[in-house]
Amino acid sequence: MAIKYHIVLYAGLAIALFMLVFVFVKYKKTKKYAGGKKIAGLICQEDEAYFRKRKILYKTGLTATLICCVLVVVSAFLLMAKPYTSRRMQDEKYCRDIILCIDISTSVDYLNENLLDKLKKTVDELQGERFGIVIFNTSPVLLTPLTDDYEYVKDQLDLIAQCLKSRNEVNLDDAFSSGYDWIYYQAYISSGTLIGNEQRGSSLIGDGLAAAAIDFSDADKERTKVVIFSTDNDIQGTPVATLDEAADICVSNNVTVYGVGTKEMTPENKESMKNAVEKTGGKFYLEEESGSFGEIVSSIEKLSKNLVKVRMVDVETPELLYPFVLMLVLFAGMLGLGRWLKL
Known part of the structure; x- marks a missing residue:
């Protein structure tokens, strides 16, 4: 399978990479205490097994949602880049x-x-x-x-x-x-x-x-x-x-x-x-x-x-089904995860 507009695909990959970097930096950035009342006993709550389990599930679901979001963007740009297959055929014209x-x-x-x-x-x-x-x-x-x-x-x-x-x-x-x-x-x-x-x-x-x-x-x-x-x-x-x-x-x-x-x-x-x-x-x-x-x-x-014109031509067939289906599946998964996480 070939890509008709490579520049569009490159632009999509660049945007996806930017989204990943942005999310990673934001995720790693720690927020400093800026005043106000602190909740008593928070350290003790973090030691609870149930709290740690819910926290791990939340981070896993959030990460999966972000990955789906990035892949949806890549799939959309892949569709715009128009993937296709090419094959040589005999073009016959009857004059x-x-x-x-x-x-x-x-x-x-x-x-x-x-x-x-x-x-x-x-x-x-x-x-x-x-x-x-x-x-x-x-x-x-x-x-x-x-x-x-x-x-x-x-x-x-x-x-x-x-x-x-x-x-x-x-x-x-x-x-x-x-x-x-x-x-x-x-x-x-x-x-x-x-x-x-x-x-x-x-x-x-x-x-x-x-x-x-x-x-x-x-x-x-x-x-x-x-x-x-x-x-x-x-x-x-x-x-x-x-x-x-x-x-x-x-x-x-x-x-x-x-x-x-x-x-x-x-x-x-x-x-x-x-x-x-x-x-x-x-x-x-x-x-x-x-x-x-x-x-x-x-x-x-x-x-x-009377067959008067016979030549070999390259016939391009758009291959948009798989990227489109992938985008729909990812989008549905992203919505499902968001509902589960109550985002």
């Missing part, structure tokens, strides 16, 4: 940015609900990485910019999951009678994502992926860029960028895409998405072949983790 890009059309709701639930556990294990969320239908919306505020990210994942759940649980006939919550949830995932829906259609997959790719910062060259992309790849309109063009944008921006498709995907849509994802160096997962959503997220976590 990675992750964007969840999800197709919020109703045909992908089941996939998204399960994926969102598993991703919360992944967010809990992040160390220095940043996480963002893009949702899209006709138009993409950056719902959560890249951030390392993991509690906020989990709140957003929960909110999106609640929006999808309410959409499937409430019938349109009684939607408005269910109150403000249903209206709020639907507006939250629909506002901005259906812009131009009448003219352009919906489920514009390429636009969603392209938007996620350009939401990464160009300034962070060292950071690994990952997109978790969930969709059924069932395009119902005219996109600005096709899925293949969006994959090219990802490649040019060094973005790796891990795609998760629904079990209802047609063979053509499955093959198209698989080719686009693998072009970026990522991997394609199909909902019905994965075994569980936990396996999908676990696989993405292992494949995309």
Whole structure:
């Protein structure tokens, strides 16, 4: 165990030594008779065995009390000196940015609900990485910019999951009678994502992926860029960028895409998405072949983790428990002795 502030400990020892010297000098100093009446028979009383016994107990208790007082002062200064233990540890930092890009059309709701639930556990294990969320239908919306505020990210994942759940649980006939919550949830995932829906259609997959790719910062060259992309790849309109063009944008921006498709995907849509994802160096997962959503997220976590900074650091751990407990015990002992001596 080491001491962080030695000067404080030295000051405490000096004060404790001064207290001992002061008490010793005062104890040895004899008081001279300064006048007044003397008690008759005092010499005879000092010869009594009971008196001598009580006198010895009193001096012993007083000495123990003074020692406890000095040790309490030393313990207090030891706490202020901050004792600690030091050990060398390997400091690992994962320099990675992750964007969840999800197709919020109703045909992908089941996939998204399960994926969102598993991703919360992944967010809990992040160390220095940043996480963002893009949702899209006709138009993409950056719902959560890249951030390392993991509690906020989990709140957003929960909110999106609640929006999808309410959409499937409430019938349109009684939607408005269910109150403000249903209206709020639907507006939250629909506002901005259906812009131009009448003219352009919906489920514009390429636009969603392209938007996620350009939401990464160009300034962070060292950071690994990952997109978790969930969709059924069932395009119902005219996109600005096709899925293949969006994959090219990802490649040019060094973005790796891990795609998760629904079990209802047609063979053509499955093959198209698989080719686009693998072009970026990522991997394609199909909902019905994965075994569980936990396996999908676990696989993405292992494949995309990039350990870029490893160094040995000295970690200091405060060791304040023992000095604090010692001080409490001594203080309690001092109070007990004082009560016994009736000081």
